[in-house]
Amino acid sequence: MTNIRNVLKVRNIPENLVPLQGVKGIARDPDTGYTYKYESEIDIERKKKFAKMNSNRKQNKFTNTNMDEIDYICQSLTNAQIGYLMILQCYIDYGGKLIHSQKDKTPLKTGDFLKILGLEDKRQTFYDFKDKCLDKGILIYTTEEETYSINKNYIFKGAFKGMGVVSVVTKDIKEGLKGNKPEELAMVFKLQEFVNMRTMALVKNPNETDLNKLEFMKQKDLAAALGVSAAYLSRQLYQIEINGEYVVAKIKVGKEPTKFMLNPNIFFRGDYAKVQVTIAVDVAPFFKVRKKN
Structure with a gap:
């Protein structure tokens, strides 16, 4: 970590203005009348980490769960089916459609679901899960496009307002x-x-x-x-x-x-x-x- 005395020397700031760690604000030099904006080394380090995290934001893909609807999902599905839904939420686009990836926006088909969920040898388990989700409105099937989507009232991708959301x-x-x-x-x-x-x-x-x-x-x-x-x-x-x-x-x-x-x-x-x-x-x-x- 940078030595605070060297920083003060380079900036020509009197050492008597060194703040306590964790403190930031404005200081006035009683001899010259000049004011200085200062930050502790802790705050400076946090800013650096914040900038790094923010620059990598696009590399981290998120989906959001409406906290107010968690009870409904849990009451509608078995524990295993909740787990399958949690896995599928990683494959939605901004409209809720289930796709291979953001680079390959081809809609998921039955074979893809079976592979992703590890149910290739348990096809009936998948069909039970799919039918229950459709019946409860958690999944939506669009006949014209032959695509499946997760209902955006429950889980979605993109911006949101308010506090009732957990992102993953x-x-x-x-x-x-x-x-x-x-x-x-x-x-x-x-x-x-x-x-x-x-x-x-x-x-x-x-x-x-x-x-x-x-x-x-x-x-x-x-x-x-x-x-x-x-x-x-x-x-x-x-x-x-x-x-x-x-x-x-x-x-x-x-x-x-x-x-x-x-x-x-x-x-x-x-x-x-x-x-x-x-x-x-x-x-x-x-x-x-x-x-x-």
């Missing part, structure tokens, strides 16, 4: 398909309903902006929300890995109850680049999977 980095969910069962991805999908915008903590009041008023989910709350036992959480949920990182972090401080957090490198609320700098950079060590030697 699609390349990571695609990666998650390789190492996790659809039922496990379903648990992660359900957790999106409880993500706080400012902290990525799992709470009962996810839209609360006053951090002193957050109602953190306890393990029993998570188990009840997911419809599983606490033992199952320990065996399955906390062990889910995607792209070399755990999806859920358990944070224990002193005598406080354990708090839970969703990985902001994979899921986020609001602006991706900002979340990476203000949250993800600081909590990254909690999610890294240590490989055994």
